[in-house]
Amino acid sequence: MNLQLALLEKAAREGRLAHLLLFHGGSALHQREVALRLAQILNCDLPTPEGPCLSCSACRKIFSGNHPDVLWLKPLKTTLGIEQVLAWQEKVSLRHYEGNYKISVIEHADALTLPAANALLKIIEEPPERTVIILCAENAEGILPTIQSRAQLVYFPDLSEETWLERLGEVDRQEAAQAFSLSGRNQNLATAILEHGVSLLQEWIRKFRIAVEEEDFLKLFSLFPIDKNQAVLYLQVMAVKAQDGIQKGTVHPFELLAIGKASDVLRQQVNPRLVIEVLALELFQQGGALCD
Template identity: 75%
Template sequence: MKLQLALLEKAALENRLAHLLLFHGGSKVHQREVALRLAQILNCHNSTSEGPCNVCPTCRKILSGNHPEVSWLKAQKAVIGIEQVLLWQERLYLKHYEGDYKISIVEQADLLTLPAANSLLKVIEEPPERTLIILCAENAEGILPTIQSRAQLVFFPNLSEEKWVSSLGEVNDLEAAQAFRLSGKNHNLATEIVQYGVQQIKDWLEKFRTAVEERNFLKLFPLFPIDKNQALLYLQVMAVQAEEGIKNNTIRPLELLEIGKAIDVLRQQANPRLVIEVLALELFQQGGVRSD
């Protein structure tokens, strides 16, 4: 990984960097750090073979998220829709306001809907001059093959638990360890768990399990209201626990299948409350969720 990043930085210094990079694997935090470093190298006038200076106004603006030429496209409501991409496209084609290069980072690019991905493809085929687009994804296979074929792929290996914790900044070590366990050692999911709150997630899941095991639909009501991002986070943690339960022979594989269906439906813009209630009803029939 170090050699690959060194080659990327060298290409950036020499203005030979591909206009489209696809970061996949590893941690979103690590991907974000590398994306910002490349943005600094391309725009910092004091960059050397050691990297950007990190102290000039341009470097500081990029790191603080205030540079006008560095933009982000992030998922809303569990997907990146075509409306978002069209707005992003308009901004991308604006003239350079400050800096030598425009850098646009698309986080969770594997959550692009098919229409959004096709719209993105049009930009990739005719990119604006002096523009770098960085797609960040957990799994490159979730990216449209026609986009993959036009990108330079950069694989990020998983960080150790210690490095992942240090990348979070100030965080309770015990809470971080619990989040890492709840995520099944998935750095990105663990980061979301920490941000949302370990105890809140555990409490919600315990109430859901109780409602399902007792087959008591009324006990689901206190679990709402809930937005799509919350529901997706809960379901992802539930899926991790189900996988562990299958290994320990305490959960039937059909239960994991139902949770997976719920995640897929939720990502298709379904109502989160309806998704959770339908999942609960399916699990009522199967005998409930048993994990921990």
């Protein structure tokens, strides 16, 4: 454990933890793990000088995700919308059920829409008593500056591949290593790839690549239907592969620009099928093919 996280735990044990924390950088798995431990420290029935006992009713409920005073919020789609935040606000405003503290962990907080972020700001400015809000983000710059300025920022360094694999728990290590390689060593992207399925992702990209190489629009039909989250994941991996190809001199930089443009358009709530088809047509025109 690094010094910053050790000081964070010490503040929690002494009841001095800031009411708003912004976790950024590193692995989402590591952020989630630390948020879970802080929730246990704050609500443990039988705390020890070293931290939570991990065996009392409160610790077990928090670990299993069943504690009524520990709330977890994450995007239902590619963004965290205002409807989700307003529903969460109602729960935060309720009295504590059984815990010493009410803890809210908002994952992928950099996916908050502007209206949702403004709604969140209202709770942050006047938080209920004994409430701690933890925002988890890959990039702190994706958080509204007015929220950043009110939070204690906690930076998470990147984990080694070996440590990341250990934190995944019971998984196929070979498949996890493939996911890590496909992600360009981005731990959050690697986790998403693993959850989706490495072979499914590779097969989809292979079919897309063949359609582009052969400039055969009809071959794109087998790629659908896909939802927006899948499309975002595919484009992220395609961008990694294109960037690697550019460094090797096997891919034209236009392809990376085209993929980036498609990703930006997709985040604007455009139909994912339309985005992928337009991307393919742009690559047809360039006569380019995505690298292996």
